[in-house]
Amino acid sequence: MRYADFTPYDLVLLAQGLGVTVGLFTLTTLVGLLIAALFTLVDYYRVPVLRQVIVTISEALKNSPVLVQLFLVFFGLPAFFHINMTPFVAASLTISLNTAAFAFVIFRSGIDAVEADQVAAAKVYGHSRWQILRFVLLPQAAAFSIGPLVGLLVNQLQVTSLISVIGVFDLTKIGNILNLRTLEPFIVWTVVGLLYYALAKLLASVGARIEKRLRRSVVWEGI
Amino acid sequence: MIVIENVEKRFGETTVLKRINLTIEPGEVVTILGSSGSGKSTLIRCINGLEALSGGSITVDGNDVSTKAGLAAARRRSATVFQLFNLYPHMTALENITLAPINVLKKPRAEAEARARELLKLVGLADLASAYPQRLSGGQRQRVGICRALAMDPNYLLLDEVTSALDPEMTGEVLDILAELARGGTTMLFVTHEVEFARRISSRIVFLEQGELIIDMPTERFFAEDGGFAVPRIRQFLTKMKKD
Numbered sequence A: 001m002r003y004a005d006f007t008p009y010d011l012v013l014l015a016q017g018l019g020v021t022v023g024l025f026t027l028t029t030l031v032g033l034l035i036a037a038l039f040t041l042v043d044y045y046r047v048p049v050l051r052q053v054i055v056t057i058s059e060a061l062k063n064s065p066v067l068v069q070l071f072l073v074f075f076g077l078p079a080f081f082h083i084n085m086t087p088f089v090a091a092s093l094t095i096s097l098n099t100a101a102f103a104f105v106i107f108r109s110g111i112d113a114v115e116a117d118q119v120a121a122a123k124v125y126g127h128s129r130w131q132i133l134r135f136v137l138l139p140q141a142a143a144f145s146i147g148p149l150v151g152l153l154v155n156q157l158q159v160t161s162l163i164s165v166i167g168v169f170d171l172t173k174i175g176n177i178l179n180l181r182t183l184e185p186f187i188v189w190t191v192v193g194l195l196y197y198a199l200a201k202l203l204a205s206v207g208a209r210i211e212k213r214l215r216r217s218v219v220w221e222g223i
Numbered sequence B: 001m002i003v004i005e006n007v008e009k010r011f012g013e014t015t016v017l018k019r020i021n022l023t024i025e026p027g028e029v030v031t032i033l034g035s036s037g038s039g040k041s042t043l044i045r046c047i048n049g050l051e052a053l054s055g056g057s058i059t060v061d062g063n064d065v066s067t068k069a070g071l072a073a074a075r076r077r078s079a080t081v082f083q084l085f086n087l088y089p090h091m092t093a094l095e096n097i098t099l100a101p102i103n104v105l106k107k108p109r110a111e112a113e114a115r116a117r118e119l120l121k122l123v124g125l126a127d128l129a130s131a132y133p134q135r136l137s138g139g140q141r142q143r144v145g146i147c148r149a150l151a152m153d154p155n156y157l158l159l160d161e162v163t164s165a166l167d168p169e170m171t172g173e174v175l176d177i178l179a180e181l182a183r184g185g186t187t188m189l190f191v192t193h194e195v196e197f198a199r200r201i202s203s204r205i206v207f208l209e210q211g212e213l214i215i216d217m218p219t220e221r222f223f224a225e226d227g228g229f230a231v232p233r234i235r236q237f238l239t240k241m242k243k244d
Helices: A008-044 A050-062 A066-081 A087-112 A116-124 A129-166 A171-182 A185-214 B040-047 B068-077 B093-103 B109-122 B138-150 B168-183 B195-201 B219-223 B232-243
Strands: B002-011 B014-024 B029-033 B055-060 B078-081 B156-160 B187-191 B204-209 B212-218
Touching: A008 A050, A008 A087, A008 A129, A008 A171, A008 A185, A050 A087, A066 A087, A066 A129, A087 A129, A116 A129, A116 B078, A129 A171, A129 A185, A129 B093, A171 A185, B002 B040, B014 B040, B014 B212, B029 B040, B029 B195, B040 B055, B040 B156, B040 B187, B055 B068, B068 B078, B078 B138, B093 B109, B093 B138, B109 B138, B138 B168, B168 B187, B168 B195, B195 B219, B195 B232, B204 B219, B204 B232, B212 B219
Parallel strands: B029 B187, B029 B204, B078 B156, B156 B187
Antiparallel strands: B002 B014, B002 B055, B204 B212
């Protein structure tokens, strides 16, 4: 067997890469959504100063390339602050914040999409701002947001492939290694591509199921 | 008692309400008539605090709606029914009605639900408790809206053109309920275009014209040839309404 041949161990490598990709994606999604939820609360309660800060951060993150953000975090921050930064930490931080910025916009538009009339009714009936958020806005905003959110996450899953550039051993990085050794780019990248495709499809189908559940109780007018 | 004193409301350069004075005593049914844009709905929205006053004051049982605590207390004493129902679409009829009693009045759920079912029965919707607003007709939605208001045990019912979005048949079913409530002694401030109905149920009629309260009369006087009807503007309005 030549050095360049495929071996069964390559499958283990691929599985490891897949694991890193899935793990990083899951982690950044959870952290990102949590940050987005906090941002949404700050925005909803119109917290002075903080609100302007998060809008600025979110704008900056949405309007610059993820790769540039990644370089800034991985090379820029350690150089400037004299701290250590592992590729995994840099990747997690960057993609979490990036997901948060976009999810924040989705959450905010979900809340804005609820008719002002309903909020007026809830105010007049004496509900607190928190109660209005919890009982009137969130259930509907969740149903409005889930579709765009799943779209975002499918995209963020693909975006994780960028982290291979700073040396995280994710699926793309493993693909790169196998490609360089075997010189079979067509086979390697087809397999890697199919794995991403399968993950994205899985994500979309889970999303569709959740969406169905959120909307089970209501068929809204005008949607 | 709802006391409205010298109330002014301006939106930018436009003055919508000009020095309005009006008092609503417990047990009264006061109808506010006037053309579209005369400020009727704005007056209701000033009483329930959806609009801030530009001048003057409103108190509900002594609670000043321009203070935070006063507004909260005033909102506990009055309940609003809206032109476009403003129901929560993701909640069943029963949930729409019990949300505020449970979370604002802190009633036990079982008690709030029992009361809601009672009210739904009263308006003829006993078997639609678990229906979502989407499934209800306009008239049924507004009846749920009325139940939601009544579930707060309000001293005052504020009705903001509650039949304007309904066809005549549905209007009838909603008005029947309001007439029933009026007979039962519920205090109401009723903004409407239903002149004939207003004549039947109200104790007093108030007429707004371009933000000014030009007439405040007992119902009979309002419709009398030598009373409100003698005022050219009122005669014109009533004649026009009859034609429509």
